[in-house]
Amino acid sequence: MNYAKTNPFKIGLILLSLLFIISSCSSEDDSSNNPPTNSNIEVSINEYPNTGDLITTVTSSLSGDLNFSITSQSISQALNINSATGELRVLAWQLFDYETNPVITVTVDVSNGTETENRIIIISINNTDDISSFLNNSRTAYINASIGEWISITQSEYNDLANYLSSVSKSGQTDNAFQSTSGINTGGANFTVSINNAPTLPEGSYLFAFRYYCNENNIVDTNVKVSETSYQNNFETMGSNLPEHNAGFNYFVLKGNNAPTSTTAYLGIYESNTIGYKNTSGNSYFYESGDAEDLTNDSTNRAYLYQGLSTTIKQWD
Secondary structure, X not given: OOHHHOOHHHHHHHHHHHHHHHHHHHHHHOHHHOOOOOEEEEEXXXXXXXXXXXXXXXXXXXXXXXXXXXXXXXXXXXXXXXXXXXXXXXXXXXXXXXXOOOEEEEEEEEEOOOOEEEEEEEEEEEOOOHHHHOOOOOHHHHHHOOOOOEEEEOHXXXXXXXXXXXXXXXXXXXXXXXXXXXXXXXXXOOEEEEEEOOOOEOOOOEEXXXXXXEOOOOEOOOXXXXXXXXXXXXXXXXXXXXXXXXXXXXXXXXXXXXXXXXXXXXXXXXXXXXXXXXXXXXXXXXXXXXXXXXXXXXXXXXXXXXXXXXXXXXXXX
């Protein structure tokens, strides 16, 4: 090659082009000069928070007057946001349920009128003892109870457990019979009873709450019975005896049931004194004197006032 004939001007252009390419690549590789405007925010909270609880405050790198808006959420109406401050808060507390919604994702747009940033908030729900969450008055007694022990709770706590725990079924007597004390009669003392053709516990159920009406005070020897055979045979006591209670409607919860039913199950009760019932045409039941496993007698036209709550999803420690 004849170097003497090489054009110095062309060489200069080539070197200048190479310098520009190197400078451009270096600028593109320096990510610190161009931080991402879109990023995820990850937070975690316990199940069943209060409506209005703060989840997080969404931030932005944009300047000026900002407007925050939810553009999508994986669980509809679970949260809302303050459009001026970016405070993301609980809207529907009952949707924050680990068993049904372990993760809730929300997309928030932030805008200053000319620019828009996108934020994705990933909320992980911490698994807790769901029963304890709804025991506002009886929580301490529940926490201190032993596994397999029944404790007394209030009517409102019983109703909350029935309404808000996942996959709850009611066995024994229907709700209608518990609406009032009108027409309640006194049943015989010291016998085991099972309502024939009453709602049953589904296969794989955990019994966790119970209510019934009694006619005496200072009752200590009553217990809840469950059979996986029929309305009539092989009843076994579930948990401890019910704690001491008095006449009227009584409500209880069972601590730590870890034994689901292996098939459809039937609910009964042993009442050491008396149990309330209403005269209802067409109702039938089985019964036996004492704390019995097998019920050899049957009769009709009495709706005995007892009911159990169960679920196929274990939601407690």
